[in-house]
Amino acid sequence: MIKNVTLAAAIAISVSPAFAKEEAEVMHWWTSGGESAAIKVLAEAYEADGGAWKDSAVAGGSNARSAAINRMIGGSPTTAALFNTSQQYHEMIAEDMLNNIDAVAKANNWDQILPQPTLDAIKVNGHFYAAPVNIHMPGWFWYSKEAFDKAGIQQEPQTPEELFTALDKLKAAGYIPLALGGQNWQENLLFATVLSNIGGKQLYLDALGKRDSKTLNSDEFKAVVDTFLKLKPYVDTGSPGRNWNDTTSLVINDKAGIQVMGDWAKGEFTQAKKIPGQDYGCFPGLGDDSLYIVGGDVFVFPKTNDKEQIAAQQSLVESMLKPETQVEFNNLKGSVPVRTDIDVSSMDICAQKGAAILKVAERQIPDGSMLMEEYLYGSLKDAVTEVWNSPNITTAQAVTVFERALRD
Incomplete structure (x- = not known):
């Protein structure tokens, strides 16, 4: 298991004590009962680390993604936005609309602990542009x-x-x-x-x-x-x-x-x-x-030069990928933790089956949306x-x- 890395050690930027009150606006479409309970876990994890979560929920995946893009184009981007683990956000990467999260990804050894199909979807030209929070297997x-x-x-x-x-x-x-x-x-x-x-x-x-x-x-x-x-x-x-x-x-x-x-x-x-x-x-x-x-959900981080917002983005990633957050969130979401290095014995038998398979690289294949x-x-x-x-x-x-x- 990887050691827990503090934000100060994970990123090569200086964060002032005022960051503890920094607000992170997160846009998503998780509005049903189970989904709302799951996103609450991510919010509470971020706030436990000293941040302030501002929830921006938009019903419907395509509606939420469009709203996030419109906010970017309009010059008032959210701190983070939910997308599927796919090529939905690759054009945004090509247009330089997203910040990378390399510092956290590298400090936490994502190349070693995430399934390859997920890595292929979030890592473009050597840089990490999305934080995966789960594995959804559709079949x-x-x-x-x-x-x-x-x-x-x-x-x-x-x-x-x-x-x-x-x-x-x-x-x-x-x-x-x-x-x-x-x-x-x-x-x-x-x-x-x-x-x-x-x-x-x-x-x-x-x-x-x-x-x-x-x-x-x-x-x-x-x-x-x-x-x-x-x-x-x-x-x-x-x-x-x-x-x-x-x-x-x-x-x-x-x-x-x-x-x-x-x-x-x-x-x-x-x-x-x-x-x-x-x-x-x-x-x-x-x-x-x-x-x-291998499918799932990721959060992407709109381009900004605001140091406090960059710090908020990095802290969001840290809190979302913590082992305890992963288990609690995925228990409610019905998915499997995206990290392959954590204990899932407290999860149900279906989740345990999925987590065990994810340790076998030969059995992993990407969702079709990742391939086209x-x-x-x-x-x-x-x-x-x-x-x-x-x-x-x-x-x-x-x-x-x-x-x-x-x-x-």
């Missing part, structure tokens, strides 16, 4: 223990064949086999999960990273698309337009067998007073060597939705849709 399988028991499913599926066998048993037992909310980001999440579990690491990276014609027309990619299409009959007719949390409720209330959703779904089970391992189960993929899609520009990622989601919602579409036709979207 978890959540299932009703009652539904599995009544359908005669004795163990979690380990292979694609076992998954389809389980879905058939759930259907025969009268359950919705696969609970899916019919929104494009949810459909894209399901596709990414199929791609990682069926295609494997190299195909995943080539399909979303290289996006070349040879990869997208390969037999391996066609098998992924074919598997994706074969899941359609297992989704109920109430799927179109349904919110993710309403979909999770189907599993919570034992009306559906399985939902593929990010680890934020765990918060819904917790609010319903459901116990992991007893009322519901979780597994991050098919088999003990399944891949772990945001406009292209939007095209991918549109393609997934077109494929999923086109009646009687063939695998060959679907491949053409994906190639058109990813190669434009």
